[in-house]
Amino acid sequence: MAIDKNSNAFTFGFAIAMVVVVGAALSFASMSLKPRQQANKIQKDMLSILSSIEVESDRSNASEMFYQYITKRATLNYSGEIVETREGEISPTDSNDPFNVDVQKEYRNPDLKPEDRHYPIYFAQKDGKQLVVVPMVGKGLWGPIWGYVSLEGDYNTVYGATFDHKSETPGLGAEIKEPMFEDPFKGKKIYNEQNELVSIEVKKGGAGPENEHAVDGITGGTITSNGVDEMLSRTLGVYDKYFKEQSQITQMQ
Amino acid sequence: MSTETAEVQSQEQEVVKEAVPKEPLFSAKNKRLLTDPLDDDNPITVQVLGICSALAITVQVQQAVVMSLAVVFVMLFGNMIISSLRNSIPSRIRIIVQLVVVASLVILVNEILKAFLPDISEKLSVFVGLIITNCIIMGRFEAFAMGNKIFPSALDGIGNAMGYAWILVAVAVVREIFGSGAISFPGVGQIKFIPASFFEAGYMNNNLMILPPMALITVGVIIWIQRSRNQKLIEEN
Numbered sequence: 070m071a072i073d074k075n076s077n078a079f080t081f082g083f084a085i086a087m088v089v090v091v092g093a094a095l096s097f098a099s100m101s102l103k104p105r106q107q108a109n110k111i112q113k114d115m116l117s118i119l120s121s122i123e124v125e126s127d128r129s130n131a132s133e134m135f136y137q138y139i140t141k142r143a144t145l146n147y148s149g150e151i152v153e154t155r156e157g158e159i160s161p162t163d164s165n166d167p168f169n170v171d172v173q174k175e176y177r178n179p180d181l182k183p184e185d186r187h188y189p190i191y192f193a194q195k196d197g198k199q200l201v202v203v204p205m206v207g208k209g210l211w212g213p214i215w216g217y218v219s220l221e222g223d224y225n226t227v228y229g230a231t232f233d234h235k236s237e238t239p240g241l242g243a244e245i246k247e248p249m250f251e252d253p254f255k256g257k258k259i260y261n262e263q264n265e266l267v268s269i270e271v272k273k274g275g276a277g278p279e280n281e282h283a284v285d286g287i288t289g290g291t292i293t294s295n296g297v298d299e300m301l302s303r304t305l306g307v308y309d310k311y312f313k314e315q316s317q318i319t320q321m322q
Numbered sequence: 323m324s325t326e327t328a329e330v331q332s333q334e335q336e337v338v339k340e341a342v343p344k345e346p347l348f349s350a351k352n353k354r355l356l357t358d359p360l361d362d363d364n365p366i367t368v369q370v371l372g373i374c375s376a377l378a379i380t381v382q383v384q385q386a387v388v389m390s391l392a393v394v395f396v397m398l399f400g401n402m403i404i405s406s407l408r409n410s411i412p413s414r415i416r417i418i419v420q421l422v423v424v425a426s427l428v429i430l431v432n433e434i435l436k437a438f439l440p441d442i443s444e445k446l447s448v449f450v451g452l453i454i455t456n457c458i459i460m461g462r463f464e465a466f467a468m469g470n471k472i473f474p475s476a477l478d479g480i481g482n483a484m485g486y487a488w489i490l491v492a493v494a495v496v497r498e499i500f501g502s503g504a505i506s507f508p509g510v511g512q513i514k515f516i517p518a519s520f521f522e523a524g525y526m527n528n529n530l531m532i533l534p535p536m537a538l539i540t541v542g543v544i545i546w547i548q549r550s551r552n553q554k555l556i557e558e559n
Binding site for chain 2: 074075079080083084087088091094095098099102105106109110112113128235236239240
């Protein structure tokens with residue numbers, strides 16, 4: 070019996086068979102490549118955290134360096150109390166692990182009440198110095214921007230900062246991931262003399278070297294610069310309570 | 323009588339065999355399938371297809387090479403799949419079938435890149451996904467693979483993808499040399515093409531080279547050179 074290739078039955082049959090075959094093939098590919106992709110993502114996050122505390126590393130030694138420098142990671146709740154702590158090996162299945170907290174979701178999900186949010190923080194030990202690293206996410210011109218800022222033991226002085234973006238304009242907004250933009254953050258202070266949180270302003274028109282609460286914005290990248298500015302003040306605001314408590318404890322000691 | 327018909331039949335069979343001689347694998351016709359798209363019928367410079375990706379990811383040679391390989395892969399396997407199914411694809415949904423084939427191949431490429439070349443995959447970002455809308459691929463499926471056998475279709479696929487690839491890499495070489503002063507290769511590091519003495523004398527990297535407009539101009543220059551060498555590309559009017 071010859072099949073009529075123009076009949077509806079054949080057309081439907083062909084379409085259904087095609088979808089089943091393609092679906093099966095693609096889901097098989099996706100399943101078998103997933104572990105590698107996840108490992109890549111974890112490596113990438115580790116590299117960013119390491120670069121915020123000025124540790125040079127690449128994909129080959131990322132996890133080794135990460136475990137060497139990052140001694141402890143924790144999650145804070147809204148009132149600045151530590152709710153979870155983890156040390157050592159990261160388990161990809163442990164959703165309470167601070168490393169696995171999806172920072173973007175925590176800040177952006179409108180259904181999540183502020184009280185229910187979790188904010189990861191990393192504790193690092195480098196050259197005998199105690200450092201804390203704070204992850205942050207924000208909005209650029211074309212898509213998300215994110216970064217990590219590390220603070221020194223006084224919870225005030227910036228030790229290093231690293232930023233990245235999804236799709237900012239090359240040569241303009243995309244410059245936020247270049248050392249030219251990141252380096253000036255070093256040594257800036259996030260609290261003023263009255264111990265009020267002032268964050269670090271990304272200033273259009275230049276900040277001047279003596280201003281310790283501001284860095285130069287990017288010419289032609291105003292919206293991305295503003296995005297970084299907003300991201301810094303919002304995120305540091307969240308950690309404000311914790312930082313103040315901790316710096317009082319260290320002062321008392 | 324019966325022997326006569328048998329003779330005629332066998333003669334006929336011979337005639338039929340002679341009428342369709344077995345084509346050598348690389349006959350002149352098949353070779354043209356490979357070489358035509360490189361010059362006379364180049365998808366980018368002559369047919370002006372696939373321009374958007376040529377403008378977007380030619381900032382670095384590395385990216386251009388990976389993108390080209392992705393296109394070669396999609397083009398080759400897509401053409402072969404479409405060609406092997408050409409007699410059973412219902413004509414009413416043939417465009418959908420072609421889309422599904424190209425889309426699933428592209429998703430496959432994207433997943434593989436993410437797993438094995440995460441850094442380059444990040445730089446190529448959406449442009450790997452946009453191979454789906456690359457007019458070269460759908461154009462070859464519809465115009466060639468739907469009506470030809472598997473082997474010529476495979477050659478046609480490689481030819482067209484290479485025609486796309488060499489323009490991409492050529493544009494990327496120009497842009498990276500003048501935009502960054504050096505070309506970075508994976509594993510080798512940066513190879514400087516502009517000597518340091520130039521920079522000391524006041525030479526600066528041309529930032530415009532990194533932006534898309536310069537890619538368009540570079541493609542234009544390539545078209546110009548190609549037409550001045552290849553007179554038959556010049557239109558009558």
